[in-house]
Amino acid sequence: MPSSPSRRRTRLAWLLVAGVLLAAAAAALWPRARGFELVEARNALLLIERSDRGTTRMREIHPLTAPAAGVLERIELEAGDRVEAGQILARLRPLVSTPLDARSTAEAQAAAVQAEAALRQVQAQAASAADARRRLEASATRGLVSERDLVAARALDREASAAVEVARAALAQARSRIALVLPDARGRIELPAAVTGVVLRRLLQGEQVVEPGRLLLEIGTPDSLEVVGDFLSQDAVLFKVGAVARIEGWGGASLPARVERIEPLGELKVSALGVEEQRVRVILSLEQIPPALGHGYQVEAFVRVREQADALLLPIEALRREDSGWKVWTLQDGRVRGRSVEVGDSDGRRREILSGLSPGEQVLAFPPPGDLEGLRGYRLD
Numbered sequence: 509m510p511s512s513p514s515r516r517r518t519r520l521a522w523l524l525v526a527g528v529l530l531a532a533a534a535a536a537l538w539p540r541a542r543g544f545e546l547v548e549a550r551n552a553l554l555l556i557e558r559s560d561r562g563t564t565r566m567r568e569i570h571p572l573t574a575p576a577a578g579v580l581e582r583i584e585l586e587a588g589d590r591v592e593a594g595q596i597l598a599r600l601r602p603l604v605s606t607p608l609d610a611r612s613t614a615e616a617q618a619a620a621v622q623a624e625a626a627l628r629q630v631q632a633q634a635a636s637a638a639d640a641r642r643r644l645e646a647s648a649t650r651g652l653v654s655e656r657d658l659v660a661a662r663a664l665d666r667e668a669s670a671a672v673e674v675a676r677a678a679l680a681q682a683r684s685r686i687a688l689v690l691p692d693a694r695g696r697i698e699l700p701a702a703v704t705g706v707v708l709r710r711l712l713q714g715e716q717v718v719e720p721g722r723l724l725l726e727i728g729t730p731d732s733l734e735v736v737g738d739f740l741s742q743d744a745v746l747f748k749v750g751a752v753a754r755i756e757g758w759g760g761a762s763l764p765a766r767v768e769r770i771e772p773l774g775e776l777k778v779s780a781l782g783v784e785e786q787r788v789r790v791i792l793s794l795e796q797i798p799p800a801l802g803h804g805y806q807v808e809a810f811v812r813v814r815e816q817a818d819a820l821l822l823p824i825e826a827l828r829r830e831d832s833g834w835k836v837w838t839l840q841d842g843r844v845r846g847r848s849v850e851v852g853d854s855d856g857r858r859r860e861i862l863s864g865l866s867p868g869e870q871v872l873a874f875p876p877p878g879d880l881e882g883l884r885g886y887r888l889d
Contacts, residue, residue, distance in 0.1 A: 511829075541885055544885050544888060546839065549822045555814075555855055557855070558810070559810045560740065562806075562809040563735055573724060578602050578718065583724065587709060596701075614875055616682070633668050668669055673703045673791055680699075712726055739789075740787065741774045751841055755792070759800070765793060821860060824857065835847065844880045
């Protein structure tokens with residue numbers, strides 16, 4: 509029997525509903541195009557630095573010791589007080605009267621004469637080193653001297669100046685011994701400052717008996733302040749004497765510095781996480797010394813190991829490390845395509861692209877995990 513019109517209409521309605529449901533399901537399951545943020549590979553300045561902790565120190569520290577046994581009078585100076593060369597820092601009274609004899613007098617006077625001669629000798633060497641430094645600095649302005657030679661000359665000049673201060677201290681100590689044996693001495697030994705500087709430490713305070721060689725004070729020269737960096741050995745091998753550096757994390761603005769010396773001895777140290785590491789001490793000279801920075805302050809030292817003016821750079825988040833190497837993802841005709849690249853150094857924010865990309869090419873800024881090859885996508889504005 510032929511179907512009635514009502515049955516045919518019902519069948520058509522159900523077919524229509526089924527078609528709509530199938531179309532909706534297909535639309536829901538059909539992969540949609542995803543929006544991606546793109547970033548451009550650009551030529552820019554690349555600075556590669558290595559950083560680690562460090563401390564400041566005054567290179568020239570002059571101890572004041574008791575030249576003989578005696579009664580130390582109260583020292584009024586406090587840590588941080590500024591002293592001038594020749595200023596009396598402490599006074600020492602003899603325990604008992606010292607017998608006077610010609611031999612002791614002659615020995616003390618001979619020691620003073622010898623100290624004076626040694627002072628004149630190192631003063632002549634210091635003048636020669638200063639003259640050599642000035643000549644090299646004049647030649648450096650014309651590009652005739654390398655930076656390394658100039659740094660070495662400045663270091664020799666500073667070492668010669670330090671030797672002069674040491675010789676002055678030795679002369680002051682020799683003269684103080686004369687007070688013990690000269691017939692006209694009043695018996696009290698005055699201990700002067702060998703250099704102009706600041707008191708770093710006062711070891712004794714009240715009046716008391718001291719033995720020979722007892723450390724009383726330490727005087728530091730602020731102009732000799734330097735930074736001792738504690739770097740990993742694999743970083744230190746990249747450094748060169750004269751390399752550009754900077755000091756951060758001391759409580760003020762960034763301080764320009766230079767690598768003055770790289771010590772050849774590595775020491776095994778344990779990090780805060782319990783990891784054993786080989787550390788190397790690197791000495792940095794400051795181009796300017798702020799008054800607020802003192803001896804033994806903690807800082808963060810940065811040393812430049814490479815500077816490239818026109819390196820092709822890409823943000824590190826646009827790169828993905830895979831078994832075959834580094835990879836980036838591009839958008840071509842609405843599809844995501846992977847591309848292998850060769851990378852170089854990184855400054856922590858960007859990485860150098862050695863091959864695989866050209867300047868101006870755009871890649872996915874944050875590629876999601878998984879296989880993206882052939883995925884439909886579009887650029888987010």
